[in-house]
Amino acid sequence: MAEGLAYQVLCLLREHGPLSRVELADRLAVPRARLLAELTRLTEADRVREAGPAASRGGRRSTLVELSPKHRFGAVDLGATSVRIEVTDRRLDPVAAVEEPVDIRSGPRPVLRVVTELLEKLRAEGAYRQLDGLGVGLPGPVSFRDGVPVSPPIMPGWDGFGVREMLAHEHNCPVVVDNDVNIMAIGEGYGGVARSVDDFLFVKLGTGIGCGIHLGGEVFRGKDGCAGDIGHMQVVAHGPVCACGNTGCLEAVFGGAALARDAVAAARAGRSEPLAARLAAAGTLSAYDVGQAAAAGDATSVALIRAGGAALGGVLASLVSFVNPSMIVIGGGLAGLGHRLLAEVRAVVYGRSLPLATGNLPLVVSELGERAGALGAAKLASDLVFRQS
Amino acid sequence: MAEGLAYQVLCLLREHGPLSRVELADRLAVPRARLLAELTRLTEADRVREAGPAASRGGRRSTLVELSPKHRFGAVDLGATSVRIEVTDRRLDPVAAVEEPVDIRSGPRPVLRVVTELLEKLRAEGAYRQLDGLGVGLPGPVSFRDGVPVSPPIMPGWDGFGVREMLAHEHNCPVVVDNDVNIMAIGEGYGGVARSVDDFLFVKLGTGIGCGIHLGGEVFRGKDGCAGDIGHMQVVAHGPVCACGNTGCLEAVFGGAALARDAVAAARAGRSEPLAARLAAAGTLSAYDVGQAAAAGDATSVALIRAGGAALGGVLASLVSFVNPSMIVIGGGLAGLGHRLLAEVRAVVYGRSLPLATGNLPLVVSELGERAGALGAAKLASDLVFRQS
Structure with a gap:
């Protein structure tokens, strides 16, 4: 369905702030009379209001229009x-x-x-x-x-x-x-690093792992609303058992829960002094501890992050071959693991996907964060x- | 862009054959006068022509319209x-x-x-x-x-x-x-088993392997036109070297070329008498030979097909989790390997993907063939x- 004129007007004002009637008519390519009628209707409905005269472009001044400030x-x-x-x-x-x-x-x-x-x-x-x-x-x-x-x-x-x-x-x-x-x-x-891109993947790294699929400017949700469930793609043939019942799922290998599990195991096995100290102090470990220990130079924590990044990179390499996206954005709590994680993910994706698909493929961390x-x-x-x- | 009225009229006539003017106006929800003007224009351009009176629905008879038979x-x-x-x-x-x-x-x-x-x-x-x-x-x-x-x-x-x-x-x-x-x-x-489905994947099994991604009634092509290149998704960590330079790609493990290579190896190693006989007779083997030998009960050929189906199934299981499609259609030359291949693919996909995504997921062989x-x-x-x- 083509979107209605009112919707288009309101979206433009949301994205750009006050616009003159002349600008609106130009951008929407509608006759001035039709736009004015729609603006009158939207003003009466308290969706928009006049916001004074626009800066002169020569000739008669146009009137600025803005969304009603009462919107919440x-x-x-x-x-x-x-x-x-x-x-x-x-x-x-x-x-x-x-x-x-x-x-x-x-x-x-x-x-x-x-x-x-x-x-x-x-x-x-x-x-x-x-x-x-x-x-x-x-x-x-x-x-x-x-x-x-x-x-x-x-x-x-x-x-x-x-x-x-x-x-x-x-x-x-x-x-x-x-x-x-x-x-x-x-x-x-809408407002993040992918704002100028139509086709991108957003990967959330939290306790679990999921993917938002943004194609042609819209989120693609799949038949049952479960598209993007990449946490259960298999990354190791006979890997750890996952909560879903299968083995070697991405989430069973990487993600907040898996990283915490592996950190505790490393601490208990005497493979990391900093993790053992943190475990002794707090009684528990999280992905945040692994990130902190890695930042302080703990080799075991660095290895855990790199192994996780390699597993994630393998899945993303497959998705790059499949979708041929314009950008991949990584967000969620584990995005805070930062450059070590990103470096490993990039190495695998750029190494494994076809050159045509990765030639101009930015792989970046979210700037919007939480x-x-x-x-x-x-x-x-x-x-x-x-x-x- | 919303499609024009002429385009919609012509597509309806292509898909349904002759339709009455009344039916066209109803289906397209346009005023009769506007439709008639468009039909006049399309008749003058020799795209459509009248095809006699429509069957009576009571009241005045409508006139049938059809695409010009000169179309090629x-x-x-x-x-x-x-x-x-x-x-x-x-x-x-x-x-x-x-x-x-x-x-x-x-x-x-x-x-x-x-x-x-x-x-x-x-x-x-x-x-x-x-x-x-x-x-x-x-x-x-x-x-x-x-x-x-x-x-x-x-x-x-x-x-x-x-x-x-x-x-x-x-x-x-x-x-x-x-x-x-x-x-x-x-x-x-348009005319195959997926004709009533908006979101489906079409997998071509030929010398190589590729995937057509049909979302919202349109093919999705990706940023560089290489979306759906699933032949180079990794299925075995340290598998055979692929023509692309990586190891363990789906195409290096399965597909017409890989199957022919494995069949020759099996014949030469004395692991299959029927394949050895075919190799001796023709000097070469293809996926077709493997299918024929399997149909005649050769255990090695059956095992080759099942191993290939398992590799393909692993990739499709990942894609099902990612896309949550309404249907998967398998076509191309190797689709002729038939029920043994399909059974293996289904076993892996239904076993590995999340139940929500596979609950109503038909996984079928193309009926259009070549x-x-x-x-x-x-x-x-x-x-x-x-x-x-």
Whole structure:
């Protein structure tokens, strides 16, 4: 379906800020009269307003138009163990943000109650009076059309739960629900390093590993909403057993959980003094410890990161051959492992993929960091609102 | 870009045959006056014509409209060692076909001279007077926009050669050039087993192995036109050396060339009497011999097919996790290895991919066979002509 004129106008104002009527008519290639009629309608609906005279381009001055400053979008980025919530303004810049631990396994009602309470708290603090729209990312497969999780492996009790319906009712606004990796990919495509690129892959390295597939300017979600599930691609024929029941999955070899497991084993086996010291001090180890120990020169930690990067690189090399993307963006908590990880991934991808596909292929770390998901969720929410305007 | 009304009318008539004006207006949801004006224009351009009164639906009878029967589309499916050429009618059914050996390595001018001679021969035999459009598939990466091969590995001398320009000049019609696997995927999506499916993968098993990626009803070609190059995904860490320089690529393990190599080795090592007999008789072995020997009960040949199917299945399992497609279609010469191959591929894919993605995933063999590529090329050619109408 071709997008309507109102949607196009609102998206342009979201991305560029105030524009003159003349600029809008030029960019959208519509007759001036049709644009003016649409702007009148959108002004009456309180979506846009006049913002004074435009700078002169010679001749009669045009009038600037901008999105109504009352716009507020809610963005909920739910992970396995925490939730990040933002309220953004009309340009999708945050006016308030909050992050809290939450256990996704406690089920939809308790978790969504926390979400609603946090949003109410932000409202009480003056971040918004009424949300125009709400975007939500969940750590599992989602039916984008229906707004419900579909057989999410780490989310007991969530299968088929009406997340969209419940939140729409509680916050009295349109709600859109998607997978957490997809909203990060959308954020990167809208305001991150991939903003000028149509076809890119976004790889989230967290406790698990997932991939957002951005093709032709849109996220591709697959038949059941589980496209991009690269954490269970096999990287070692007889490797470690994965939570999914198979052996040698990427997630069983690399990712936050695997790295923590391997770090503990190395510490206990006496292969790393710094890791052993950290384990003794904290009683547990995480990917963060491995990164810190590696930065301090611990050879075992460096080797763990390089081995993980090689496994990830093997999968990405295959995906480069398959998709022939314009860019690969790496984000999520483990992206903080930094240049050692990136160097290894690049070595494998550039070494294994066909030269034609890697000739101009940037392989970069996200610059949005933890904001990627919330930005993508706010983008989805505003898209939905603008389409209905 | 939204497709124009003329294009939509012509595509409907291509797919359904004669339709009444009332049906056309209903299906396209356009005002009757606008449709009639467009039909008048298309009739004057000799694209459509009236075909008598429609069957009565009560009330005044509508008039049937059909594509002009003079339409002829040329389809050229160039492989590494042979070319198949079809001339089709307005419904893309073949009115004439010819297949000839040709060595793609002899370079663009000699090969395209053969193509033109074969087309001229079909013209002399009465298959057509003038082609309306010509579709061409090449065995390598193609810049779809520019109509030229891009660094094709098995096509020396073809890099950047203006295939589209030369053929358009020689045959005085619009020409469209694509990768051979893509045109097969397009053929399957138009008139094959995947005709009712938007998102599917088409796997060509020939001398090499490639994949056509059909998403949202369109072939996805990637940044450089080399998307779907799955033959060089690694399946064995320290496997056989591939022509590309890496080790353990899918093509180095399976595919027509690898199967022939392994069959000769088995015959020489005394591991298969039937293969040894065939080698002695013909001086060479091919995938066809392995299939015949397996059908006659040769355990070594069965094992070769099963090992190949397992390697292919591993790659497809990864792609299923990544794409979450609605269907996988297997075609190309080796699809003739039949149920033993398919059983092994299915066992690995259904065993390794996540249940959500494989719950309703048909994994089937092409029913179009060798016609897939030509049908896809004719489809592309007619699309191009209809868009310009």
